[in-house]
Amino acid sequence: MPAKKSNLLFPVLATGVVVASGVTAYVYFRGGFGDGSSPLASAKIVPDEALMASFISTDAQTWSKLQKFGTKEAQDLVMKSLQDLNKQALTESNIDYEKDIKPWIGGVMVAVLPANAVKSTQATPASSEPFDVLAVVKIRDKISALNFANKLKALKDVKTQETDYKGLKITQSSQGTSQPTYSTIINNDYVAIAPTKQAIEKAIDTFKGEPSFASKQGASSLLAKGTDLKNPLAQVYLPDYGSVVEQLIKSSPNSAQIPPEALAQLKQVKALAAGIGVDDAGLRMKAVADVDPQLLKNQYQTSSGKLLEVFPAETIAVVSGAGISKSWNAFSQQAKNIPQLNLGLDLARVQLQNYNLDLDKDIFGWMDGEFAFGAISSQQGLLAPVGFGGALIIDTTNRPQAEATLSKLDNLAKTGLVSVAPRDIGGKSVTEWQVPAQGALLGHGWLDNDTVFVAFGGPISDAIANKPSQLLNNSDTFKSVTGSFPKPNGGYFYLDVEKAFAVAATKGQVGSIPPESKAIIDSVRGIGMSASSPNDSTSQVEMLLALKPSAK
Incomplete structure (x- = not known):
């Protein structure tokens, strides 16, 4: 972005770069703003044509919770990035965030409007861009906001021009040769900002009584409820998800390559709210979608998580769930309506037939129960060069087919x-693939009548067949990362960042990691994700970035 354009964003009430890039860091290190507006209140100024809207909270207590996390190195890194941002965007404009912006800015809503939703006039032609952007900023302190506006007018090379529209003043501001930005004060409570005059006019129309984003079907409840995060920092709302997807695809240069059948499947998601918040464990991200019940019926199945009791505490990462065969059948049926994808599946089927394997029956057909796949640290045998192996454990109701495939x-x-030869491990018969003079490459066997495992590396076969005394699901890290997810759920993704980093260190990979990345990694304890369905038309995905507490 050219320097002049970057600087202009701040003179015109400073929402673009400040909110998107600098707000988090300032609040993290220097405390919160204070009370801001609510998403629902701000949405009453956004036109109902908006495809989506995001809201950034400025609640001081919420943001202050971030100060509990992070190593000193990570905090120093963020502070340096913040200082660089100041130098690039604020210094030349003589704008001081602490003195000029922080005292008056409240909650911020940024909405995306289709360009054809704004009426063009001969004097103000419509934008050639497919989308327009409108920011609605709560004015928390009117006197401070007025002082800031006066300071902007006095800045060198800043030109302003005011016009009237339905009783409100629209200010056009520009600096040097940069593109102008438009803004207006609404009811002395909000400032609306946009790169086009038409978007500001639409905001004024909405304030004067035209339908708003808040009145859009499904939006009011979405804005009020959001994602149910404990302390939301930012949230995104898409009350008509299908329409957004369609318009985004149409605006893409590759839209002709997307078949109508694929678009119809994407539109099975009707509405979506997503957000990020902070709680005692770290940063939590959550997305809640209103979906076609048939989508959940075909693809969602709950998992008890019982297979996680098989993995040892040395497990670095694991993915668990249920119903691979069910998901595969649904995917195969959907693929029939997408010629390119269906052709790819047919080619895969032909290739496997050359090896006397049926993709649908032999590979996926018997995988109808719960499953778990994990990476387990090990320094023995064939695993010594990489530092870890893997294990896949599957429950099945069709043992004969599973045995035939193996x-x-x-x-x-x-x-x-x-x-290929059998080996007895803890009273269980395990078939191993042995590489001469190197050890076992793979092993498979049955833990009980319905549960089969495939282990990659001889030490992993031993770890799975002999139930270890120290289990993954009893470890403090696993419980802290996954314990707060809803139950029942469809399974977990789990990564122990500390263990993964330790494996990398033993293989000499740490030296290749930039210091900035290492500082961030050292602040993270683990990553977890889970999907659940509280009812037959709601799907939600939750992710936790478990952070280490900051040093006292």
């Missing part, structure tokens, strides 16, 4: 430089 794979292995 037998076919064993026969394929025998045609290469691999010997």
Whole structure:
């Protein structure tokens, strides 16, 4: 972005770069703003044509919770980035955030409008861009806002021009040769800012009584409820998700490549709210969608998580869930309506048939129960160079088919430089693929009548077949990362960042990580994600970035 244009964003009430890039850092290190507006109140100024809207909270207590987390190195890194932002965007304009902006700015809503939603006039032609942007900023302190506006007018090279529209003044501001920005004060409580005059006129029309984003079907409840995060920092609202997807695709240069059938499937998601918040564990992200019940019926299945009790405490990462065969069948049916995807699946089926394997029956057909796949640290045998191996555990109601598939794979292995032989591990018969003079490459066996495992690396076979005394689901990190997710759910994604970093360190990879990245990694304890469905038309995904507490 050219320097003149970057500087202009701040002279015109400073919402663009400040809110998007600097607000988080300032609040993190210097305390919160104070009370701001609510999403619902701000949305009453946004036109109902808006495709989506986001709201950034300025509640002091919410933002102050971030100060509990992060290493000193990470805090120094963010502070340096903040200082660089100041130098690039504020210094040349002689604007001081603490003195000039922080005292008056409240909650911020940024909305995306289709360009054809704003009426063009001969004097103000419509934008050539497919979308327009409107920011609505709560004025928390009117005197401070007035002082800031007066300071802007006195800045060098800043030109302003005012016009009247339905009793309100629209200010056009520009600096040097940069593009103008338009703003207006609404009811002495909000300032609306946009790159086009038409968007400001639409905001005024909305304030004067035209339909608003808040009155849009489904938007009011979405704005009021949001994502139910405990302390939301920012949230995004899409009350008509299907329409947004359609318009985004149409504006894309590759839109002709997307078949109508694929678009119809995307539009099965009707409305969406997503947000990020902070709680005692760290940063929590959550998305809640109103979906077609048929979508959940075809693709969602709850998981008890019982297979996680098999993994040892040395597990670095794990993905669990249920109903692979159900999801595969739904995917295959949907693929039939998408020629390119269906062709790819047909080619895969033909390739596997050359090895006497049926993709649908032999590979996915018997995987109808719960599953878990994990990466487990190990420094032994074939795993020594990489530092970890893996294990896939699956519950099935069709053991004969599972055994037939594994037998076919064993026969394929025998045609290469691999010997296949059974080995007794803790009273369980495990079939291993042995690489001469190197050890076991893979092993598979049954933990009980319905649960099969496939382990990558001999030490992993031992760890899974012999139930370890120290289990993953009893570890403090796993419980802190996944314990707050809703239950029942569809499974977990879990990553122990500390263990993963330790494995990288033993393999000499830490030296290749930039110091800035290492500072961030050292602040993270683990990452968790889970999907759930509280009812037959709601799907939600929750992710937690578990952070380490800051040093006292």
